[in-house]
Amino acid sequence: MISLVPLIGFTLLFIHGGSTLPPFSCDSSNPVTKNLPFCQTGLPITQRARDLVSRLTLDEKISQLVNSAPAIPRLGIPAYEWWSEALHGVANVGPGVKFDGTIKAATSFPQVILTAASFDPYQWYRIGLAIGREARAMYNAGEANGMTFWAPNINIFRDPRWGRGQETPGEDPLVVGKYAVSYVRGVQGDTFHGGKLHGHLQASACCKHFTAYDLDNWKGTNRFVFDARVSVQDLADTYQPPFESCVRDGRASGVMCAYNRVNGVPSCADSILLLKTVRGEWDFKGYITSDCDAVALIHDGQGYAKAPEDAVVDVLKAGMDVDCGSYLQNYTKSALLQKKLPESQIDRALHNLFAVRMRLGLFDGNPEQLPFSNIRTDQICSPEHQILALEAARNGIVLLKNDAKLLPLPKSTMSLAVIGPNADSPQTLIGNYAGPPCKSLATLQALKSYVKNTVYHPGCDMVSCSTAAIDKAVDIAKRADYVVLIMGLDQTQEREALDRIDLFLPGRQQELITSVAKSAKRPVVLVLLSGGPIDVSFAKDNPRIGGILWAGYPGEGGAIALAEIIFGDHNPGGRLPITWYPQDFTKVPMTDMRMRPEPLSDYPGRTYRFYKGDKVFEFGYGLSYSKYSYTFTRVSRNKLYLNHSSSLRARETSDSVGYKLVSELGAEVCGEGKLTVHVGVKNHGDLAGKHPVLLFVRHGNHGNGRPKKQLIGFQSVILNAGEVGEIQFEVKPCEHLGRANEYGLMVMEEGTQFLLVGDDKHPITIVI
Numbered sequence: 166m167i168s169l170v171p172l173i174g175f176t177l178l179f180i181h182g183g184s185t186l187p188p189f190s191c192d193s194s195n196p197v198t199k200n201l202p203f204c205q206t207g208l209p210i211t212q213r214a215r216d217l218v219s220r221l222t223l224d225e226k227i228s229q230l231v232n233s234a235p236a237i238p239r240l241g242i243p244a245y246e247w248w249s250e251a252l253h254g255v256a257n258v259g260p261g262v263k264f265d266g267t268i269k270a271a272t273s274f275p276q277v278i279l280t281a282a283s284f285d286p287y288q289w290y291r292i293g294l295a296i297g298r299e300a301r302a303m304y305n306a307g308e309a310n311g312m313t314f315w316a317p318n319i320n321i322f323r324d325p326r327w328g329r330g331q332e333t334p335g336e337d338p339l340v341v342g343k344y345a346v347s348y349v350r351g352v353q354g355d356t357f358h359g360g361k362l363h364g365h366l367q368a369s370a371c372c373k374h375f376t377a378y379d380l381d382n383w384k385g386t387n388r389f390v391f392d393a394r395v396s397v398q399d400l401a402d403t404y405q406p407p408f409e410s411c412v413r414d415g416r417a418s419g420v421m422c423a424y425n426r427v428n429g430v431p432s433c434a435d436s437i438l439l440l441k442t443v444r445g446e447w448d449f450k451g452y453i454t455s456d457c458d459a460v461a462l463i464h465d466g467q468g469y470a471k472a473p474e475d476a477v478v479d480v481l482k483a484g485m486d487v488d489c490g491s492y493l494q495n496y497t498k499s500a501l502l503q504k505k506l507p508e509s510q511i512d513r514a515l516h517n518l519f520a521v522r523m524r525l526g527l528f529d530g531n532p533e534q535l536p537f538s539n540i541r542t543d544q545i546c547s548p549e550h551q552i553l554a555l556e557a558a559r560n561g562i563v564l565l566k567n568d569a570k571l572l573p574l575p576k577s578t579m580s581l582a583v584i585g586p587n588a589d590s591p592q593t594l595i596g597n598y599a600g601p602p603c604k605s606l607a608t609l610q611a612l613k614s615y616v617k618n619t620v621y622h623p624g625c626d627m628v629s630c631s632t633a634a635i636d637k638a639v640d641i642a643k644r645a646d647y648v649v650l651i652m653g654l655d656q657t658q659e660r661e662a663l664d665r666i667d668l669f670l671p672g673r674q675q676e677l678i679t680s681v682a683k684s685a686k687r688p689v690v691l692v693l694l695s696g697g698p699i700d701v702s703f704a705k706d707n708p709r710i711g712g713i714l715w716a717g718y719p720g721e722g723g724a725i726a727l728a729e730i731i732f733g734d735h736n737p738g739g740r741l742p743i744t745w746y747p748q749d750f751t752k753v754p755m756t757d758m759r760m761r762p763e764p765l766s767d768y769p770g771r772t773y774r775f776y777k778g779d780k781v782f783e784f785g786y787g788l789s790y791s792k793y794s795y796t797f798t799r800v801s802r803n804k805l806y807l808n809h810s811s812s813l814r815a816r817e818t819s820d821s822v823g824y825k826l827v828s829e830l831g832a833e834v835c836g837e838g839k840l841t842v843h844v845g846v847k848n849h850g851d852l853a854g855k856h857p858v859l860l861f862v863r864h865g866n867h868g869n870g871r872p873k874k875q876l877i878g879f880q881s882v883i884l885n886a887g888e889v890g891e892i893q894f895e896v897k898p899c900e901h902l903g904r905a906n907e908y909g910l911m912v913m914e915e916g917t918q919f920l921l922v923g924d925d926k927h928p929i930t931i932v933i
């Protein structure tokens with residue numbers, strides 16, 4: 166081993182046997198550090214982190230409180246960048262990862278909203294695992310300055326206009342929570358069921374943005390100053406559950422507090438949220454970062470803190486550990502000098518930060534001996550990962566309409582017209598928070614591989630479509646056997662810092678589609694790219710539009726997946742992870758955080774769980790080339806006696822239903838009440854297919870803040886043509902059958918609830 170600079174002190178680059186490695190701490194050849202306790206891998210991490218923090222000067226300590234943490238040469242500690250992104254593949258959005266070295270690309274999985282549409286947690290896990298592998302490979306190759314990735318984005322997709330809804334797994338708390346757990350376990354290198362594959366973190370995932378953050382910039386209200394007024398009831402059963410799953414079950418090593426305030430208090434300054442809930446109740450062991458510049462905003466934007474130093478004190482006392490920005494670098498010392506802040510608060514934060522770096526294996530000496538050192542760059546864009554990206558696109562794409570079995574189109578199609586501003590743009594398929602994909606292919610090219618005689622016209626100047634070439638598009642449509650229109654949105658219409666104002670297709674897109682459909686030889690196929698829902702009632706009702714597919718932003722495999730579905734090489738099975746609202750919904754202010762309807766003021770409520778109005782398409786809607794039917798074949802019991810804990814007396818709620826607090830029922834009663842539900846599924850079609858089955862519950866009593874129905878389980882089944890299968894769900898009453906009351910407490914109510922699968926229902930009576 167040759168080191169380039171003197172042994173004492175920090176070196177930027179080591180060369181080991183000819184290969185370059187990223188700088189590392191606790192080099193065994195460094196006599197200054199090799200015997201220090203923080204380098205002893207045999208000691209508990211808590212003890213090592215405490216030792217390290219105790220050796221730092223005050224200035225060194227302060228320097229480590231921001232995302233770009235500088236090196237501490239006298240202790241052999243290299244610089245570390247906390248901010249990296251990996252929403253649906255290793256990305257170059259944060260400063261921690263660049264693609265300007267020997268590695269030029271990483272696998273780009275579908276944007277999360279489409280991945281969610283597969284309702285397949287094992288697939289989500291495999292995607293997380295692949296991302297974690299690629300991330301570690303980049304680090305091992307010296308092309309990343311950090312291993313802390315700020316994903317997943319698990320805010321509830323509460324409002325269809327949200328520009329970042331595309332980044333999330335949708336509107337249902339159970340789906341979002343399960344996505345979070347699967348993704349986090351994968352990225353961090355745990356097993357699918359949560360066991361540890363290795364003692365260390367493969368890479369670190371981060372549950373964001375905590376909490377009630379789902380508005381970016383809508384009619385002059387922006388996320389930096391927005392005060393989300395949220396009821397404790399909505400917090401308990403909508404906003405918080407995904408974060409609780411992410412932390413408790415996923416064991417995420419990072420949490421990000423959001424820009425916005427929640428009921429007046431900036432998220433990053435809220436000790437009840439961060440210390441009491443996340444670290445206390447959810448037993449979080451990791452670091453908490455601010456969103457970028459969120460600390461500065463507490464004083465500069467929101468005026469919540471009177472002085473910059475007060476913002477520093479507020480966030481550190483609330484339990485935040487690292488500032489994405491420079492505010493803590495600039496104002497922590499003056500906060501100490503003004504005696505507003507005890508140094509112990511800084512030590513507390515640093516302890517969490519160094520503990521995570523240690524769990525990543527960054528203080529264990531020679532990286533070649535670490536558990537993840539064998540992950541090499543051949544993992545990046547590996548054939549397996551690229552096939553997984555294709556599979557995720559196939560399994561996510563949702564068939565919304567298929568009149569008279571227009572789809573799939575015959576492979577013998579002689580001529581095809583492809584029309585639309587989204588047909589020839591591989592970049593649009595990728596979505597935001599991405600890095601360069603391994604492969605880039607436009608949907609137009611993939612369709613051409615099926616039909617040689619394919620004619621293309623964009624139809625619009627851009628996706629915004631203020632100018633449309635309707636005559637030209639009609640002209641090519643008239644002459645083709647079949648027409649595929651590839652329309653929808655892109656990042657100019659919905660993205661970070663840009664929410665939509667309406668739900669219609671942009672500009673003259675609708676007019677173009679209708680004109681083309683009217684003059685084509687046969688009904689046309691409409692493909693929609695978008696993260697958020699679009700009001701396409703016009704297309705749903707128009708018999709000239711025979712098929713509609715929603716493809717989200719399907720990632721680097723998206724073009725092929727779409728072409729395969731259109732020409733019958735794949736049977737679609739995705740289901741919508743969000744309600745598709747009509748344009749009329751936009752009369753609701755986006756700033757209104759209430760989930761539940763309020764009939765007196767005409768407020769319709771939000772998401773399939775509460776929304777009362779008309780829908781363009783339902784949550785969970787999705788067709789296939791096969792038809793599936795379901796029945797409850799066996800339910801282990803129809804009555805649940807949760808009345809053993811005699812010390813509790815049923816209390817009365819306002820609608821006279823007896824209830825008990827779930828927290829007081831006790832693990833034994835909850836466990837005994839478990840029931841097993843068997844569902845038979847039949848594929849009535851001519852094609853094999855993968856089909857997600859959704860199990861809901863509906864309370865016998867409507868109203869009083871109860872959801873109309875609630876998803877309590879989902880599972881995919883693969884069935885050949887004509888095949889019958891059976892799947893099994895475990896229903897845990899305390900987890901699945903309770904509800905949040907108006908005090909934000911989960912309660913179990915007496916009475917009848919109905920399990921629902923498709924059109925079949927099964928009553929369960931609860932005795933408390």
Ligand SMILES: *[C@@H]1O[C@H](CO)[C@@H](O)[C@H](O)[C@H]1NC(C)=O
Binds near residue numbers: 491492495
């Ligand atoms: C911190 O100080 C630096 C250097 O004076 C300045 O460039 C930066 O804007 C400051 N950051 C904040 C958030 O005030």
Ligand SMILES: *[C@@H]1O[C@H](CO)[C@@H](O)[C@H](O)[C@H]1NC(C)=O
Binds near residue numbers: 806808809810811932
């Ligand atoms: C629970 O309720 C059932 C039905 O009312 C009753 O038969 C049973 O004795 C109760 N059990 C307890 C422990 O109170």
